[in-house]
Amino acid sequence: VAEGKTFLSGVKQRLLSYIFRKHWSEEADQIVRIQYLKRKFYFHFQDYIDLIMWKVSRSTDQHTSFFAVYNMETTEIITFYQNSTEELYDLFEQLYDHFHAASRNSLHANFISSHSNNIYAFEQLCTIKNNAGSLSQFVKKMATSLPYTCQSQSPSPYFDLSLFRYDEKLISATDRLRHSTEHPIKFISRRQPHILKFKIKPGPETSGSDARSKRVSSFLFHPYLPLAISIQQTSFMQPTVVNIHFRR
Structure with missing residues (x-):
């Protein structure tokens, strides 16, 4: 090994071998x-050497991501995609449920709606895709959510898009912080259009908070009971608001 150089890791050697x-x-x-x-290979060789592992994808300083499917038992690279590849998006669209680690023995996981198992979720994805200015940028945007971390999606039936409609900008099965509004989040019946089933207000009951404060909320739903916890955080050192919601 030349001075100042180090051996490549086993995974990276496997990756280079597969690409070659x-x-x-x-x-x-x-x-x-x-x-x-x-x-195709030697011109980008240093780029491949400089790749770092981020979850299961690999990214470079140019914000180009790559996805490798790695068999841990045989230590083989099965396939390799760039984040703008349409073939990767086709897999994402058709086999979405295989990208997150959900227990196959859990009955609650059956309620997780995706565009692979729910026609309403698929229609939403098609709308976003059709409104995208560039297919390549759309594919890259979709790829940023891969791979899903464990327990990142709630199996609560209240997020089943076959049962309810709701504003996914404010709340969804994916666990992450979202912008919060003063208005309650409405859950509309899918089978009875325009019928409000229930609503959730993540902030305080009184509207005395500073309108200039930036508010974000996160939610924790029970897998099957009508119980949820909302956590609203604000700027300007204001206290965090924690609410417990129970549907009677």
Whole structure:
């Protein structure tokens, strides 16, 4: 090893080997193959060396992400995608449920709506896709959510898009902070359009908070009981508001 250099990790060596063999097999003519390898592999060799692991994806300083499917038992790289590849998006669209680690033995996981198992979620995805200015940028945006972390989605039936409609900008099955408003979040019946089933107000009951304060909320729903906890945080050192919501 040259001075100042280090050995590559086993995973990265596997990755480089996979990329090389993939490009090698794409051209049959020896002369064309060498030129193809120079352009596709050796030209980007240092970029591949500089890749760092972020979850299961790998990113560079140019904000280009790559996704590798790695078999931990055989230590093989199964496949390799760039985050703007349409083939990756096709897998994301058709096999969405395989991208998050949900227990196959849990009955509650059946309520997690996705565009792979719910027609309403699929229609929402198609609307976002059709309104996107660039397909490549849309694919990159979708890829930023991969891979899903464990317990990042709530199995509560209240998030089942076959049962309820709600504003996903304010609340959804995905566990993350969201902008909070003074108005309650409404859950509308899917089977009885325009019928309000219930609503959740994450902030204080009184409207005495400073309107200039930036408020964000997070929610924790019980897997099957009609029980939820909302946590609202504000700026300007104001106290956190924790509410327990129970549907009677």
